[in-house]
Amino acid sequence: VMHGYSSQASSIAGYSGFRELADREKFIVAFPQGTTDAEGYPFFNVGYAFHDDVSVNDLGFIRFVVERLQDDYAASREHVFATGMSNGGDMSFYLACEASDIFAAFAPVAGTMMQHIFQACSPEAYRPIMAVNGTADDVTYFNGDLENQDGWGVYLDMPTIVDLWRGLGQLGQADESNLPDLAPNDGSRVVLKRYFSDEHPREFLLYQVENGGHDWPGVWGNMDLDTTGEIWKFFTKVNY
Helix, strand or coil, rough: CEEECCCCCHHHHHHHHHHHHHHHHCCCCCCCEEEEEECCCCCCCCCCCCHHHCCCCHHHHHHHHHHHHHHHHHHCCCEEEEEEEEEEHHHHHHHHHHCCCCEEEEEEEECCCCHHHHCCCCCCCCEEEEEEECCCCCCCCCCCCCCCCCCCCCCCHHHHHHHHHHHHCCCCEEEEEEEECCCCHHCCEEEEEEECCCCCCEEEEEEEEEEECCCCCCCCCCCCCCHHHHHHHHHHHHCC
């Protein structure tokens, strides 16, 4: 469970509820701490424009964390999952491209794909992905930032990212449903877009939060979606 840019492992451990969920459901959860950059902000290296001179290998770091948990605590070698918020969501997409050999599924929240990762994405195997994105996110733009207006670097819009994974997973079918508006005063609604095939169990889920911001729904922002609970349900139903 990976934190956002400038955040801390302790922060996402506190708000996400994954620590308490792990206690109840009896699984091991790790909250990696990113490296601190020249500005003093913790991060996972997905190649932001202002990290051009950074050589931190976070793909290797995350692999190391998984291997240590497996070696030292007998953690599963098949039931391994990645999720994260913002920069941690970006890292989840990166791992989906580069570490499908050790992860069974991914759940980026408010994450995106940097252009260089998008263009080079060629996973060894397609793994199920559940993405949560707000259409009014003012940090990770739903429509991308192809002109690098915010300085993070060029990244893609969510429909294009969905199309990439639909192609990689051979997900020719789609359906759409509206989640119940449990909190009508939060100013947002959730549309679930599911991409799948009747020929295999692979799928891509997009929880599109209409008018949603840079949020972990269920904790702040949209309150119709229990993000942590839905991620865990998604992970536990993966066809191994």
